[in-house]
Amino acid sequence: MNSKDIVLIGILSATITAGKLALSFIPNIEVVTLLFIAYTIVFGYRKTMFVSLIFTTTEIFIYGLNTWLLVYYFIWPFLILLTEIMKKAVKSEYGYAVLGGIFGYAFGFFFAIGESLFYGIAYGWAYWIRGLLFDLIHGTSNFIVILTLLNPLKSLLSKLKMAYYREKS
């Protein structure tokens, strides 16, 4: 990893945090899933894994250490790995829209597992059921956001990547 990679990881992490904060006033409509998928496709899973670590750690600085934030350390790398596995076989944005949709629908379930470890299965179950409507919004909006924005974002990022690595440091 060279200095350009390190700078790039910092910039990508900042864009994800900014993207999340910019839409935080609308419950469960976000661009974080879209950005992680796009970054994994364009920049590869290694750099994006670092981005996810920095993003989650920044969230802890913003919101304080909460049990739900600990789940972030697993859930985003999991999405990155799934994208990396799909990347060779799936070229269409429909595949990633389905991935993002399922990821959004299951989001509360992942957190319910985390909450169960801390507070017991009854709490985790209640947490999941309580959040089902939010998961419904999350998965549906992820599908639409990824379907409409992934391709333009991918081509823009690919151009920027080429220009960035072509320039001499």
Place this chain on the structure above:
Amino acid sequence: MSKKIIAIISVLVLAALAFAGYKAFLSPKGVEGAKEVTINIVIEKEGIDKTFTYNTNHEFLIQLLEENKEELGITFEEFDFGKMITGMMGYTADPTSEYFHIYVNGEDATTGVAEIPLNDQDSYTFELKNF
């Protein structure tokens, strides 16, 4: 119509159906009519352990709490995920370490305060706890 618009409309229709299914089968339903219920508030560190009995026609606990807000010394805060109790009997929970745990007939509540239906002879306990 482009393929993408059809896909988006299909997903929105499926989401609307899932929403209707949730409302019909999973979301708690209130019961109409007169009910007698008990509200118990426990704040151990303040030596508070009070019980109130109400006769009500309301369907959900939140409506009863709002009606008797002053007597119960209750304060709420609105979050994007719903209403949360922040204080009872004039005591405000420290948001960094305390919350009001809700028991319905001695069992942990499985939903937030806004979704708990009122049933005749039920008892609702609010206990200040640390997290």
